[in-house]
Amino acid sequence: MLDGRGSINRRVGARLWLSGGWLLIVCLASAFAPMIAPQDPLAQDLMSGQLPPFWVHGTEPGFWLGTDSLGRDVLSRIIWGGRIALQVALIAGTLTALVGSTLGLVAGFYRGWADRIISRLVDIWMAFPPVLFSILLVAVLGTGLRSIIIAIVVIDWTRFARVIRAEAMNQGAMDYVAAAQVAGFSRQRTMLTEILPNVLPTIVALLSLEMGIAIIVEAILSFVNLSISTDAPTWGGMIAEGRTTIYQAWWVLVFPLIALFLTVLSFSQFGEGLKDRFDPVLR
Amino acid sequence: MDLLARFLIRLFSTAITLFGVAVIVFTVVRVVPGNPIAMMLPPGATPADIVRLKALYGLDKSIPQQFVIWFWGVLHGDFGTSISLRQPVLGLVLGRLPATLELATMALVMAILIGGASALTAVRFRGTQIETGIDVANGAALSIPDFLWGLLLIIFFGVLIPLFSISGRISPDLQLNFETQFYLIESIVRLRFDVTANLLAHMFMPALALALPLAAIIGQLLKQSLKETMELDYVTLARTKGYSETRVILREALRNAILPTLTLTGVQFTFLIGGTVIVERLFSYEGLGNMAIDAVVNRDLPLIQGIVICFAVIFTAVNLVVDLTYAALNPRLRHA
Numbered sequence: 001m002l003d004g005r006g007s008i009n010r011r012v013g014a015r016l017w018l019s020g021g022w023l024l025i026v027c028l029a030s031a032f033a034p035m036i037a038p039q040d041p042l043a044q045d046l047m048s049g050q051l052p053p054f055w056v057h058g059t060e061p062g063f064w065l066g067t068d069s070l071g072r073d074v075l076s077r078i079i080w081g082g083r084i085a086l087q088v089a090l091i092a093g094t095l096t097a098l099v100g101s102t103l104g105l106v107a108g109f110y111r112g113w114a115d116r117i118i119s120r121l122v123d124i125w126m127a128f129p130p131v132l133f134s135i136l137l138v139a140v141l142g143t144g145l146r147s148i149i150i151a152i153v154v155i156d157w158t159r160f161a162r163v164i165r166a167e168a169m170n171q172g173a174m175d176y177v178a179a180a181q182v183a184g185f186s187r188q189r190t191m192l193t194e195i196l197p198n199v200l201p202t203i204v205a206l207l208s209l210e211m212g213i214a215i216i217v218e219a220i221l222s223f224v225n226l227s228i229s230t231d232a233p234t235w236g237g238m239i240a241e242g243r244t245t246i247y248q249a250w251w252v253l254v255f256p257l258i259a260l261f262l263t264v265l266s267f268s269q270f271g272e273g274l275k276d277r278f279d280p281v282l283r
Numbered sequence: 284m285d286l287l288a289r290f291l292i293r294l295f296s297t298a299i300t301l302f303g304v305a306v307i308v309f310t311v312v313r314v315v316p317g318n319p320i321a322m323m324l325p326p327g328a329t330p331a332d333i334v335r336l337k338a339l340y341g342l343d344k345s346i347p348q349q350f351v352i353w354f355w356g357v358l359h360g361d362f363g364t365s366i367s368l369r370q371p372v373l374g375l376v377l378g379r380l381p382a383t384l385e386l387a388t389m390a391l392v393m394a395i396l397i398g399g400a401s402a403l404t405a406v407r408f409r410g411t412q413i414e415t416g417i418d419v420a421n422g423a424a425l426s427i428p429d430f431l432w433g434l435l436l437i438i439f440f441g442v443l444i445p446l447f448s449i450s451g452r453i454s455p456d457l458q459l460n461f462e463t464q465f466y467l468i469e470s471i472v473r474l475r476f477d478v479t480a481n482l483l484a485h486m487f488m489p490a491l492a493l494a495l496p497l498a499a500i501i502g503q504l505l506k507q508s509l510k511e512t513m514e515l516d517y518v519t520l521a522r523t524k525g526y527s528e529t530r531v532i533l534r535e536a537l538r539n540a541i542l543p544t545l546t547l548t549g550v551q552f553t554f555l556i557g558g559t560v561i562v563e564r565l566f567s568y569e570g571l572g573n574m575a576i577d578a579v580v581n582r583d584l585p586l587i588q589g590i591v592i593c594f595a596v597i598f599t600a601v602n603l604v605v606d607l608t609y610a611a612l613n614p615r616l617r618h619a
Contacts, residue, residue, distance in 0.1 A: 268426035
């Protein structure tokens with residue numbers, strides 16, 4: 001039994017360190033993008049279009065991961081694209097968690113009419129295809145960082161609301177909540193000081209997952225040409241361009257894809273790792 | 284509560300949900316800034332032409348009036364006329380729906396096969412490195428969405444080892460005189476196996492991209508409930524009878540462990556169908572989702588509405604069927 005627990009701890013530890021390490025690299029690279037990026041991410045040079053990465057014959061110094069069809073440096077665009085991805089992840093993820101968890105808490109703890117309305121909204125939302133809904137919303141709101149964030153919050157709040165509602169219902173049925181009521185706590189105070197701290201670990205784990213999802217949504221929107229603006233360096237936009245030149249210049253697709261892949265994987269693994277670390281049963 | 288009453292209540296609730304979807308999608312597309320009429324007009328059109336076109340598509344009335352007219356039509360099977368393609372929306376949607384249904388069903392079958400096989404293997408070899416390996420693979424598959432799987436598959440099987448086609452539903456040079464849009468089924472019925480093979484080669488990667496996240500969920504949950512079932516007394520009894528471990532898993536444990544997985548698979552199937560939108564785009568697969576994105580790009584309001592309603596009907600129908608199947612299969616609910 002002791003051995004089993006040790007190996008779980010080691011696995012959780014490795015997962016947290018690896019994913020946290022990659023996320024730290026992305027954060028630092030984004031924060032210091034103007035200093036780190038070897039080239040201007042928007043500078044075009046049609047004479048040096050589709051240069052291969054540094055280890056392939058026919059490259060030019062300074063363009064480590066090659067260039068795209070317009071001669072823009074792939075590495076620099078990935079670093080600058082990380083900025084947009086992180087902004088979307090942090091802002092959209094946090095706002096989604098706030099809106100969704102609040103509605104979930106209210107529905108699960110107060111029950112009654114509030115619960116009926118919120119649950120009905122969740123039902124309706126679940127009947128929408130989410131990707132199509134987000135594309136539609138951004139088309140309506142107009143492209144730009146703000147529209148993308150609004151679209152993510154409007155669509156994904158149900159992820160939090162569903163889970164937190166169920167958790168709040170479970171917690172609400174426990175003795176300590178009854179005790180708080182007997183001690184004369186108001187409903188609102190009970191919710192905020194008794195229920196909320198107990199569902200917080202779940203919110204944190206979901207939040208980490210949601211950040212990865214937000215990055216994917218941004219990439220999908222860029223992929224269908226509905227993101228920040230057409231020439232802003234985004235991972236999704238680079239992937240969309242790379243998809244069309246995949247047979248001539250694979251590196252335009254592969255490198256931003258690796259960045260996106262590792263970041264999304266890291267967010268979800270970081271969240272899972274946190275959840276396991278703070279799970280009293282496993283600990 | 285008996286099954287019939289349960290069915291009627293769920294049906295009523297589904298109708299309210301669908302009405303909510305209709306209201307929301309109608310309102311959202313009405314505030315679209317781009318003007319679809321302006322995109323249709325030839326240069327030099329007079330203001331009178333604009334008024335006439337607007338009247339033709341009913342865009343000159345107030346939004347509540349437009350909604351009532353549109354909703355009345357929908358109830359009678361009339362979803363209006365597509366602005367960009369100038370054909371009835373219902374025909375366009377029904378023409379593309381079979382391609383999406385075939386893709387989603389193929390993905391579901393793949394997910395069940397992959398997930399089921401991984402769960403059975405992990406339980407058969409539980410406590411060994413094989414189980415750990417399957418757990419890690421499932422964890423990774425779960426945290427990578429279909430869009431990323433699609434891109435990874437394009438690189439592996441489209442470029443590095445070019446085994447499958449990376450775009451389209453079928454090679455354009457194939458001669459098809461099919462009656463229906465269910466190409467896969469019809470090609471099998473007509474014994475046109477060259478067409479079947481071609482369709483499968485096009486379908487393989489998008490279906491696998493959709494299947495992998497669901498396969499991971501099925502694999503994890505089925506493994507969990509199989510392991511719990513394996514601890515029960517009746518399984519121990521089967522073992523003392525001298526049955527082999529594989530037989531105990533397949534014949535005794537699986538039947539009782541499968542119910543939670545079935546329910547979850549049904550619910551997750553709707554997420555899979557929702558994923559077809561972007562995966563079809565990625566693989567230029569001519570299905571409903573691909574048409575939906577074009578409709579948004581072209582500001583084709585009636586077509587967008589029709590497609591969203593179509594998806595919503597599928598989602599709610601799947602959920603309804605799952606709910607009723609669960610109620611019918613679970614004796615505790617049946618007699619409750």
